[in-house]
Amino acid sequence: MTKIISIANQKGGVGKTITSINLSAALAHFNRKILLIDMDPQGDSSKGLGLDIALCDKTVFDVLLKKENINDVIQNTVVDNLDLLPAKLVLTTLDSLMTLNVESPYTMLKDAIGDIKKKYDYIIIDCPPSLGLLTINSLVASNSVLIPVQCEYFAMDAVTQMLANISKIQASFNKDLGIEGFLLTMYDSKTTLGNEVCMQIRGLFKENTFLTQVPRNISIPESNVKGVPVTVYRPTSSGATAYLSLAREIMDKE
Ligand SMILES: Nc1ncnc2c1ncn2[C@@H]1O[C@H](COP(=O)(O)OP(=O)(O)OP(=O)(O)O)[C@@H](O)[C@H]1O
Numbered sequence: 695m696t697k698i699i700s701i702a703n704q705k706g707g708v709g710k711t712i713t714s715i716n717l718s719a720a721l722a723h724f725n726r727k728i729l730l731i732d733m734d735p736q737g738d739s740s741k742g743l744g745l746d747i748a749l750c751d752k753t754v755f756d757v758l759l760k761k762e763n764i765n766d767v768i769q770n771t772v773v774d775n776l777d778l779l780p781a782k783l784v785l786t787t788l789d790s791l792m793t794l795n796v797e798s799p800y801t802m803l804k805d806a807i808g809d810i811k812k813k814y815d816y817i818i819i820d821c822p823p824s825l826g827l828l829t830i831n832s833l834v835a836s837n838s839v840l841i842p843v844q845c846e847y848f849a850m851d852a853v854t855q856m857l858a859n860i861s862k863i864q865a866s867f868n869k870d871l872g873i874e875g876f877l878l879t880m881y882d883s884k885t886t887l888g889n890e891v892c893m894q895i896r897g898l899f900k901e902n903t904f905l906t907q908v909p910r911n912i913s914i915p916e917s918n919v920k921g922v923p924v925t926v927y928r929p930t931s932s933g934a935t936a937y938l939s940l941a942r943e944i945m946d947k948e
């Protein structure tokens with residue numbers, strides 16, 4: 695059975711894209727067949743997998759609007775077992791297009807992946823930092839949400855807001871949407887604040903917080919600039935080790 699996981703938090707810069715790329719690559723490393731869907735107009739997941747999005751003429755935007763067949767838009771990546779449905783800036787226009795004449799604006803993504811999802815073990819969706827139409831489409835299409843939480847001030851506010859949003863989706867379009875877990879990111883054991891926030895999240899959401907915490911690790915931004923996952927760039931780095939361990943926690947539930 696294919697499992698579809700949205701990586702979401704409306705707070706910006708908390709590690710959604712880094713988690714999308716590196717969790718996808720780690721699952722692919724364990725021979726799972728993966729599709730990473732970039733639902734962020736910034737195209738960061740696409741760039742982070744080495745794609746020059748300026749040269750990319752077909753993207754998820756065309757698939758959502760049924761202008762292109764999804765099979766013609768999905769690309770192979772440098773990582774075995776990992777395919778990508780790329781995004782670029784034009785995706786921002788989707789919110790306004792909705793007011794034109796799209797039949798079912800909240801199920802565009804769910805409808806688009808209906809026929810191809812059986813080809814994959816996991817579909818990972820990198821969401822933008824907002825709760826607009828793009829994130830709603832992602833949550834409606836998903837079995838569960840993984841919420842990256844950066845161990846910093848105001849982390850809790852974002853978590854509270856995220857939980858409220860998940861409840862709204864459960865009450866409307868996707869009653870089966872589960873919480874895959876909270877993932878503590880950019881963890882720095884040397885800062886008191888980082889430790890306090892981590893303890894607070896673990897205290898409140900013990901069952902739902904992954905044992906794996908992702909440390910702050912320079913190999914992660916370096917690999918991102920090179921356009922490869924950290925598991926490929928520095929397989930023995932603390933960042934790579936963390937994402938492999940996260941993948942194992944997720945596969946344990948299979
Ligand atoms: N574990 C880490 N160690 C060091 N740097 C990291 C780590 N995780 C993420 N970063 C860096 O933090 C920044 C934000 O990460 P990322 O782009 O994944 O966040 P995001 O939630 O996707 O942001 P946005 O909301 O803009 O989409 C990036 O520059 C990334 O390279």
Ligand SMILES: [Mg+2]
Binds near residue numbers: 710
């Ligand atoms: Mg991002």
